[in-house]
Amino acid sequence: MSAVSTNAPKITWPAQLPGHRLTFDADQPLRLDSGAELGPFTIAYQTHGTLNAERSNAILVCHALTGDQYVIGQHPVTGKPGWWQFMVGPGKPIDTDRYFVISSNVLGGCLGTTGPKDVNPATGRPYGTSFPVITIADMVRAQKLLIDHLGIEKLFCVTGGSMGAMQVLQWAASYPERVFAAVPIAGAARHSAQNIAFHEVGRQAIMADPDWCEGDYLVESKIPRRGLAVARMAAHITYLSETALHRKFGRNLQNRQKVTYGFDADFEVESYLRHQGSTFVDRFDANSYLYITRAMDYFDLAVEFGGALPNAFRGSKVRYCLISFTGDWLFPTSESRAIVHALNAVAANVSFVEIKSDKGHDAFLLDEPEFAKTLNGFLNGCAEHRGLTHR
Amino acid sequence: MSAVSTNAPKITWPAQLPGHRLTFDADQPLRLDSGAELGPFTIAYQTHGTLNAERSNAILVCHALTGDQYVIGQHPVTGKPGWWQFMVGPGKPIDTDRYFVISSNVLGGCLGTTGPKDVNPATGRPYGTSFPVITIADMVRAQKLLIDHLGIEKLFCVTGGSMGAMQVLQWAASYPERVFAAVPIAGAARHSAQNIAFHEVGRQAIMADPDWCEGDYLVESKIPRRGLAVARMAAHITYLSETALHRKFGRNLQNRQKVTYGFDADFEVESYLRHQGSTFVDRFDANSYLYITRAMDYFDLAVEFGGALPNAFRGSKVRYCLISFTGDWLFPTSESRAIVHALNAVAANVSFVEIKSDKGHDAFLLDEPEFAKTLNGFLNGCAEHRGLTHR
Numbered sequence: 006m007s008a009v010s011t012n013a014p015k016i017t018w019p020a021q022l023p024g025h026r027l028t029f030d031a032d033q034p035l036r037l038d039s040g041a042e043l044g045p046f047t048i049a050y051q052t053h054g055t056l057n058a059e060r061s062n063a064i065l066v067c068h069a070l071t072g073d074q075y076v077i078g079q080h081p082v083t084g085k086p087g088w089w090q091f092m093v094g095p096g097k098p099i100d101t102d103r104y105f106v107i108s109s110n111v112l113g114g115c116l117g118t119t120g121p122k123d124v125n126p127a128t129g130r131p132y133g134t135s136f137p138v139i140t141i142a143d144m145v146r147a148q149k150l151l152i153d154h155l156g157i158e159k160l161f162c163v164t165g166g167s168m169g170a171m172q173v174l175q176w177a178a179s180y181p182e183r184v185f186a187a188v189p190i191a192g193a194a195r196h197s198a199q200n201i202a203f204h205e206v207g208r209q210a211i212m213a214d215p216d217w218c219e220g221d222y223l224v225e226s227k228i229p230r231r232g233l234a235v236a237r238m239a240a241h242i243t244y245l246s247e248t249a250l251h252r253k254f255g256r257n258l259q260n261r262q263k264v265t266y267g268f269d270a271d272f273e274v275e276s277y278l279r280h281q282g283s284t285f286v287d288r289f290d291a292n293s294y295l296y297i298t299r300a301m302d303y304f305d306l307a308v309e310f311g312g313a314l315p316n317a318f319r320g321s322k323v324r325y326c327l328i329s330f331t332g333d334w335l336f337p338t339s340e341s342r343a344i345v346h347a348l349n350a351v352a353a354n355v356s357f358v359e360i361k362s363d364k365g366h367d368a369f370l371l372d373e374p375e376f377a378k379t380l381n382g383f384l385n386g387c388a389e390h391r392g393l394t395h396r
Numbered sequence: 397m398s399a400v401s402t403n404a405p406k407i408t409w410p411a412q413l414p415g416h417r418l419t420f421d422a423d424q425p426l427r428l429d430s431g432a433e434l435g436p437f438t439i440a441y442q443t444h445g446t447l448n449a450e451r452s453n454a455i456l457v458c459h460a461l462t463g464d465q466y467v468i469g470q471h472p473v474t475g476k477p478g479w480w481q482f483m484v485g486p487g488k489p490i491d492t493d494r495y496f497v498i499s500s501n502v503l504g505g506c507l508g509t510t511g512p513k514d515v516n517p518a519t520g521r522p523y524g525t526s527f528p529v530i531t532i533a534d535m536v537r538a539q540k541l542l543i544d545h546l547g548i549e550k551l552f553c554v555t556g557g558s559m560g561a562m563q564v565l566q567w568a569a570s571y572p573e574r575v576f577a578a579v580p581i582a583g584a585a586r587h588s589a590q591n592i593a594f595h596e597v598g599r600q601a602i603m604a605d606p607d608w609c610e611g612d613y614l615v616e617s618k619i620p621r622r623g624l625a626v627a628r629m630a631a632h633i634t635y636l637s638e639t640a641l642h643r644k645f646g647r648n649l650q651n652r653q654k655v656t657y658g659f660d661a662d663f664e665v666e667s668y669l670r671h672q673g674s675t676f677v678d679r680f681d682a683n684s685y686l687y688i689t690r691a692m693d694y695f696d697l698a699v700e701f702g703g704a705l706p707n708a709f710r711g712s713k714v715r716y717c718l719i720s721f722t723g724d725w726l727f728p729t730s731e732s733r734a735i736v737h738a739l740n741a742v743a744a745n746v747s748f749v750e751i752k753s754d755k756g757h758d759a760f761l762l763d764e765p766e767f768a769k770t771l772n773g774f775l776n777g778c779a780e781h782r783g784l785t786h787r
Contacts, residue, residue, distance in 0.1 A: 038657075039657035040657075041657075134659070137657070138657035138658060138659075195647060196647075197638065197641075197642060198638075198641040198642050198644075198645045198646055198647065198663075198665045199633065199636075199638045199641045199642070201647070201663050201665050201666065202629075202633045202641060202665050202666070202669055203630075203633060205629070205661075205663075205665070205666045205669055205670075206626060206629045206630045206633065206669070208659060209622075209625070209626050209629060209670070209673070210601055210604075210626045212659070213601075213605065213622035213623065213625070213626055214604065215606055231600075231604035232604065234600070234604070235597060235600050235601045235604055235626065238593075238596070238597045238600060239594075239597045239630050242590065242593045242594060242597065245590075247588065247589075247590045247725075247728075250588075250589040250590045250593060251588060251589050251590070253589075254589045255589055256586060256587075256589065256592070256696060264694055266429075266430035266431075266432075266528070266529035267529060268525070268529075268599060268603070268686060268690065270596075271693075272589075272592050272596075272693065274589045274592050274593050274596070275592065275593070275596045278593055278596055278597070279596075279600070282600070295659060299659065302662075302663065303655055305647060334638075334725075337638075
């Protein structure tokens with residue numbers, strides 16, 4: 006009766022994920038916000054386009070909770086197109102004929118960058134919940150090491166949606182001299198009580214699954230499939246708008262003329278959610294889900310700056326463009342507006358565009374022409390100021 | 397690490413719940429929408445106040461998903477006040493000095509009315525998932541038998557919030573000659589795709605719990621505590637508004653000065669949600685949760701009336717008062733407005749009040765003076781028309 010069987014096959018992580026690796030040895034550990042040190046550690050990343058001679062055309066794309074470094078091209082695990090296919094590529098707003106696009110898997114992730122599913126060399130066993138809790142600032146610290154490694158003194162732009170926007174804000178606040186332009190999309194300067202609540206439901210669903218094994222499921226050759234699927238289902242609802250759900254599914258029945266008076270997926274929306282849950286389990290690590298949601302919950306940029314958000318941006322020469330979507334109730338426009346107010350308070354260079362869309366939070370992943378036009382226009386303007394010529 | 401331990405004590409249902417019982421024998425089964433027949437079956441109910449000689453002062457109060465017949469007074473399981481303490485009682489809008497208040501546990505419930513945790517006399521075992529799937533109309537059918545039994549030809553009023561409002565609408569549509577006034581609060585004429593989606597997450601959380609035992613947990617002396625707690629946590633978020641969560645908790649930490657860089661409930665909102673989950677398990681049956689959420693999902697009043705909602709109310713002499721709350725995103729004002737439009741289309745007698753409140757869907761359970769004033773005013777007006785004098 007349940008959507009996800011415990012007998013389903015385990016995730017098969019590709020032996021060799023495509024893309025680049027940057028590894029820091031145990032003697033170069035990353036000092037984390039928690040005080041813990043992580044080392045050795047690896048950053049998995051992808052690049053598209055060509056870095057110009059001046060090394061001035063690099064755009065760092067930061068991914069969201071369940072995203073990864075595969076922004077375009079066929080995904081090595083799912084076989085589907087990358088998550089930002091509409092925005093990145095030749096002739097797209099983030100034009101790979103013009104810019105050098107860098108995207109890395111976040112710290113704590115499960116697509117090549119060190120995370121809880123990886124083996125702790127000190128014990129020879131997967132970290133599980135012995136992996137240190139990481140923050141958005143830790144993710145950005147790791148990314149900065151990558152940017153240093155690539156010899157890029159100043160990123161032309163840092164951008165990303167949702168948790169990606171949190172990283173963008175952290176980049177601009179922590180390393181303003183390393184960022185020319187910042188585009189946080191559908192984000193917030195701190196995670197709201199409601200969003201923490203939804204994350205906590207997801208974590209509890211995972212931890213309630215006996216196959217989670219107190220985090221040691223890999224050692225036990227198990228996967229908390231059911232718990233992770235429930236977590237994904239709950240989260241997925243928050244990524245869509247009520248309007249989008251209504252338009253897409255309404256009360257349509259799933260391949261039947263009448264309700265069955267049972268607990269099967271009578272409604273299309275149920276079938277869709279179950280599918281979202283069960284396919285997610287085949288591409289994502291449950292402990293990574295715990296760690297990354299926790300990093301988002303902990304995010305509150307102002308705290309680092311004496312409790313006042315404007316301090317995070319004081320004196321910054323970064324050019325900001327904030328983008329939100331009308332139908333997004335997870336990261337509503339009010340969150341972006343609060344950031345704009347803080348930026349205005351320190352006379353920062355800021356644009357703000359609210360895109361009309363009823364597609365919910367996921368709008369930033371979708372083909373939204375006004376959104377693409379906005380990002381394209383902003384990047385073109387910045388490119389001119391940065392002296393980037395068309396190739 | 398998980399909020400709900402599987403070793404926690406089982407629910408102890410009081411041997412004898414206070415209140416009345418009306419039992420129909422096996423030779424008087426209830427014919428359900430599914431085509432199944434349920435019998436014998438019992439309706440557990442409470443009354444407050446005195447039925448007048450004309451039997452014209454009865455108000456039927458219909459409860460929501462996790463409510464019950466204990467609208468006022470100490471709850472026999474939780475020891476807490478009844479769910480509508482602010483609205484029902486001497487001198488309250490639903491004045492027990494003036495009206496005869498009837499409230500019954502819904503069919504499929506777990507507080508005395510026959511539901512999945514009860515023993516099926518045909519097998520000698522608890523029904524579990526062999527209990528027939530019931531609908532809102534089935535709940536109302538059972539209530540009508542109770543009203544017949546009490547010798548009440550016409551209810552002065554039927555009212556209730558959320559799923560209670562669904563029952564109110566069904567009453568008015570199915571038995572218009574038996575209802576003088578109808579007050580559906582924070583309701584809808586059909587369950588939305590988003591709401592079905594949230595219910596499906598809750599059901600999947602329950603069914604994912606191995607202690608659910610495919611529905612036979614009572615036979616196995618188990619309780620799917622973790623799954624039911626996760627279901628409750630997810631649902632509870634939808635009962636509150638983002639504003640209420642922010643005001644109540646914000647990003648406040650739970651009895652600590654700093655985050656712990658772990659997965660304990662660092663934030664007050666996490667602790668609150670875990671508490672909501674674990675206490676719910678002590679008062680509610682998991683299979684009842686499956687059945688009652690399913691009844692709500694199936695609710696679509698128009699379908700019964702040729703697909704056009706106005707047909708449900710055509711020729712009706714019922715006086716309607718619809719009430720919604722501005723901060724309710726689960727049953728938003730637009731849902732009540734759709735019902736008002738249908739009532740207007742058949743020139744029904746209808747009032748509609750949207751109460752300003754930022755407390756979310758749960759506002760109908762809370763001390764909201766404007767809400768109380770609205771209900772009080774409407775009932776007073778109706779009482780005058782009905783010829784009910786003050787005692």
